[in-house]
Amino acid sequence: MTQHRPSQAELTAFLQAEFPQNRCTLEELDEVDGSVVVAHPVGESELRPGGTVSGPVMMTLADVALYIAILARIGIVPLAVTTNLAINFLRKPRADRRVVARCRLMKLGRSLAVGEVWIFSEGEEEPVAHATGTYSIPKAS
Amino acid sequence: MTQHRPSQAELTAFLQAEFPQNRCTLEELDEVDGSVVVAHPVGESELRPGGTVSGPVMMTLADVALYIAILARIGIVPLAVTTNLAINFLRKPRADRRVVARCRLMKLGRSLAVGEVWIFSEGEEEPVAHATGTYSIPKAS
Amino acid sequence: MTQHRPSQAELTAFLQAEFPQNRCTLEELDEVDGSVVVAHPVGESELRPGGTVSGPVMMTLADVALYIAILARIGIVPLAVTTNLAINFLRKPRADRRVVARCRLMKLGRSLAVGEVWIFSEGEEEPVAHATGTYSIPKAS
Amino acid sequence: MTQHRPSQAELTAFLQAEFPQNRCTLEELDEVDGSVVVAHPVGESELRPGGTVSGPVMMTLADVALYIAILARIGIVPLAVTTNLAINFLRKPRADRRVVARCRLMKLGRSLAVGEVWIFSEGEEEPVAHATGTYSIPKAS
Numbered sequence: 001m002t003q004h005r006p007s008q009a010e011l012t013a014f015l016q017a018e019f020p021q022n023r024c025t026l027e028e029l030d031e032v033d034g035s036v037v038v039a040h041p042v043g044e045s046e047l048r049p050g051g052t053v054s055g056p057v058m059m060t061l062a063d064v065a066l067y068i069a070i071l072a073r074i075g076i077v078p079l080a081v082t083t084n085l086a087i088n089f090l091r092k093p094r095a096d097r098r099v100v101a102r103c104r105l106m107k108l109g110r111s112l113a114v115g116e117v118w119i120f121s122e123g124e125e126e127p128v129a130h131a132t133g134t135y136s137i138p139k140a141s
Numbered sequence: 142m143t144q145h146r147p148s149q150a151e152l153t154a155f156l157q158a159e160f161p162q163n164r165c166t167l168e169e170l171d172e173v174d175g176s177v178v179v180a181h182p183v184g185e186s187e188l189r190p191g192g193t194v195s196g197p198v199m200m201t202l203a204d205v206a207l208y209i210a211i212l213a214r215i216g217i218v219p220l221a222v223t224t225n226l227a228i229n230f231l232r233k234p235r236a237d238r239r240v241v242a243r244c245r246l247m248k249l250g251r252s253l254a255v256g257e258v259w260i261f262s263e264g265e266e267e268p269v270a271h272a273t274g275t276y277s278i279p280k281a282s
Numbered sequence: 283m284t285q286h287r288p289s290q291a292e293l294t295a296f297l298q299a300e301f302p303q304n305r306c307t308l309e310e311l312d313e314v315d316g317s318v319v320v321a322h323p324v325g326e327s328e329l330r331p332g333g334t335v336s337g338p339v340m341m342t343l344a345d346v347a348l349y350i351a352i353l354a355r356i357g358i359v360p361l362a363v364t365t366n367l368a369i370n371f372l373r374k375p376r377a378d379r380r381v382v383a384r385c386r387l388m389k390l391g392r393s394l395a396v397g398e399v400w401i402f403s404e405g406e407e408e409p410v411a412h413a414t415g416t417y418s419i420p421k422a423s
Numbered sequence: 424m425t426q427h428r429p430s431q432a433e434l435t436a437f438l439q440a441e442f443p444q445n446r447c448t449l450e451e452l453d454e455v456d457g458s459v460v461v462a463h464p465v466g467e468s469e470l471r472p473g474g475t476v477s478g479p480v481m482m483t484l485a486d487v488a489l490y491i492a493i494l495a496r497i498g499i500v501p502l503a504v505t506t507n508l509a510i511n512f513l514r515k516p517r518a519d520r521r522v523v524a525r526c527r528l529m530k531l532g533r534s535l536a537v538g539e540v541w542i543f544s545e546g547e548e549e550p551v552a553h554a555t556g557t558y559s560i561p562k563a564s
Contacts, residue, residue, distance in 0.1 A: 019195075021186045045162045049219040054160075055204050055226065060197035078190040083535065084557065085196065086227035086368045086509060088396050088414055090389040106412055107372040111534060112506065112559070114370050116412065130388055130398065132370055132412065134507065134557075136535070224394065225416065227368060227509045229537050229555055231530040247553055248513040252393060253365065253418070255511050257553065271529055271539065273511055273553065275366065275416075277394070301477075303468045327444045331501040336442075337508065338483035345478050360472040367478065368509035 004075050005031075011068055014076050024064040027100070034073050035104040038065040039122065042098055053093040053128075062087055062117040062131035065103035070113045070135050073105065077138060083112070085133035093128040094121040111137055145216050146172075152209055155217050165205045168241070175214050176245040179206040180263065183239055194234040194269075203228055203258040203272035206244035211254045211276050214246065218279060224253070226274035234269040235262040252278055286357050287313075293350055296358050306346040309382070316355050317386040320347040321404065324380055335375040335410075344369055344399040344413035347385035352395045352417050355387065359420060365394070367415035375410040376403040393419055427498050428454075434491055437499050447487040450523070457496050458527040461488040462545065465521055476516040476551075485510055485540040485554035488526035493536045493558050496528065500561060506535070508556035516551040517544040534560055 006014070008029040015026060028037035040046070040061045048054045063082060070080055093099055100122045107114040112134055119129040147155070149170040156167060169178035181187070181202045189195045204223060211221055234240055241263045248255040253275055260270040288296070290311040297308060310319035322328070322343045330336045345364060352362055375381055382404045389396040394416055401411040429437070431452040438449060451460035463469070463484045471477045486505060493503055516522055523545045530537040535557055542552040 018190055049159055052222065055223045056197060056201035059200040059204070059226070063196050063200070081193065081233075082196045082230050084227065084229045084507065085200070086225065086414070088225045088388070088416070089223050090396060092222075106370070106409060114372060114412075127388065130396075130414065132368070132414065134370070225366065227555070229529070229557070231537060247511070247550060255513060255553075268529065271537075271555065273509070273555065275511070300472055331441055334504065337486050337505045338479060341482040341486070341508070342479035345482070363475065363515075364478045364512050366509065366511045367482070368507065370507045371505050374504075 006072065006076055010076070011071060014071070015068065018078060019064070022064065024061060026068055029072055033104060034069065035102055036065060036069045036072055037100060037102050038068055039098045039100045042095065047095055051095040053095070053099055055089060058089070058099060058119055058129045059085065059087055061099055061101045061119060062129070062133065065101040065117050066115045066133045066135065069103040069105055069115050070137070073108055074137060079138045080135045083134045083136045085131060087129055087131040089129050091126055091128045094124065097121040097123060099128065113137060147213065147217055151217070152212060155212070156209065159219060160205070163205065165202060167209055170213055174245060175210065176243060177206060177210045177213055178241060178243050179209060180239045180241045183236065188236055192236040194236070194240055196230060199230070199240060199260055199270045200226065200228055202240055202242045202260060203270070203274065206242040206258050207256045207274045207276060210244040210246055210256050211278070214249055215278060220279045221276045224275045224277045226272060228270055228272040230270050232267055232269045235265065238262040238264060240269065254278055288354060288358055292358070293353060296353070297350065300360060301346070304346065306343060308350055311354055315386060316351065317384060318347060318351045318354055319382060319384050320350055321380045321382045324375070324377065329377055333377040335377070335381055337371060340371070340381060340401055340411045341367065341369055343381055343383045343401060344411070344415065347383040347399050348397045348415045348417065351385040351387055351397050352419070355390055356419060361420045362417045365416045365418045367413060369411055369413040371411050373408055373410045376406065379403040379405060381410065395419060429495065429499055433499070434494060437494070438491065441501060442487070445487065447484060449491055452495055456527060457492065458525055459488060459492045459495055460523060460525050461491055462521045462523045465516070465518065470518055474518040476518070476522055478512060481512070481522060481542055481552045482508065482510055484522055484524045484542060485552070485556065488524040488540050489538045489556045489558065492526040492528055492538050493560070496531055497560060502561045503558045506557045506559045508554060510552055510554040512552050514549055514551045517547065520544040520546060522551065536560060
């Protein structure tokens with residue numbers, strides 16, 4: 001917990017290096033409450049019949065947002081792993097906007113971190129999905 | 142519920158048409174209990190630091206397996222949508238094997254279907270993840 | 283959705299009639315955002331070894347808070363049923379305070395309502411648990 | 424993990440001592456696969472309008488079944504605590520039968536145990552609910 005808190009630029013560099021195929025981008029890092037905003041573009045490959053953004057795109061976004069929110073607090077510890085994630089899909093996202101996740105940690109313990117993620121179509125008020133997830137934090141050695 | 146039950150070939154064709162970017166393949170369709178087996182290859186783009194298959198790959202696999210298990214029972218109704226999905230990650234998957242999901246429905250109602258998914262590294266006995274999910278089924282018109 | 287929105291007194295009367303064994307009380311009903319606050323006393327019978335409020339007490343509280351939040355919006359429809367509930371336990375509640383839940387709906391559709399519940403030891407700032415749940419709403423006849 | 428594995432009688436005695444208000448009873452303890460069967464009576468106080476067994480009764484049963492399944496494997500360690508629990512309600516339980524839960528662990532790690540619980544109306548084939556939950560196991564000292 002005494003680790004260096006990484007900057008937005010450091011987290012972005014880590015995200016690009018660790019997840020080169022991943023299209024999520026870190027948009028905001030709130031140094032006060034530790035919340036993060038992560039976005040994912042929506043194009044042909046993210047859409048399903050009926051013009052819905054696919055569930056896996058939103059699950060990926062939730063997982064990445066949670067991961068980044070944790071790293072923002074504990075420092076870049078690449079071996080943190082998800083232990084569970086639960087997502088509710090609330091509304092049909094827009095096909096012509098990015099999906100944007102805001103994640104805030106509910107608990108940051110020594111071995112477990114639990115966070116909440118709200119997902120929106122960019123610029124819209126009503127959430128399209130809500131997720132909670134737990135990460136297991138490796139022991140500092 | 143009186144719809145034509147699609148064959149494995151029909152479901153495969155639908156999967157390829159609907160999710161062209163998706164790399165999941167339908168491996169088995171048990172006509173007796175309605176369970177399905179769906180696989181996802183594991184290569185460089187599915188791995189994370191430490192050689193772990195990424196969580197989103199397993200969430201995608203769980204979601205697709207659930208979707209296919211439902212379509213196998215109610216017929217190809219592309220507008221069924223996930224309402225929630227909860228996944229527990231249990232063990233580190235192998236980096237050199239496909240991940241394989243077996244999904245069975247726990248409930249198939251008129252408006253909601255609920256299923257359970259077990260995910261394995263191919264050929265291994267111990268599960269790497271377990272998911273449950275609910276799909277909302279559009280009213281027949 | 284055009285039903286009469288019940289008052290706090292009407293909801294309290296319903297709660298007492300429907301759940302006579304239930305010890306939850308409706309403390310607040312926010313007519314603007316529709317959130318509700320529900321409390322549960324903590325005594326010998328709610329405690330477990332180590333002085334922790336038992337998980338089932340908090341699950342009961344979450345379920346009742348969600349139910350009341352829905353009834354506050356759609357009118358008193360006793361046949362609404364929970365379809366799923368997921369809870370994360372975050373911190374040890376205090377043994378000498380009531381547990382208090384604040385519930386807000388994330389979605390109120392025609393057939394499904396989804397809500398979020400934060401649970402606190404009364405007067406404390408950090409939440410002790412967080413739950414999300416879905417209720418199925420019977421068709422108006 | 425090297426602790427004494429308690430017998431059914433020892434677990435029953437512990438359950439009665441620890442949860443005197445709790446009406447769950449341990450019915451079976453499978454020494455081979457470690458699964459446990461726990462039952463809860465259904466009477467006036469467990470029913471809700473429409474003759475449904477209340478959700479909190481089933482959540483309590485799931486939580487207790489999971490706890491007992493863990494204690495059956497690691498020995499009686501009263502400070503194990505639930506970190507999360509997710510339940511899907513599948514069918515209306517019968518008003519005239521006990522509810523019975525079968526729990527099996529999916530993972531038993533050093534710090535986390537994850538289990539699955541199927542709940543039935545006694546003597547019926549179709550499950551009425553399914554839950555998964557995680558317990559945090561205190562470090563041996």
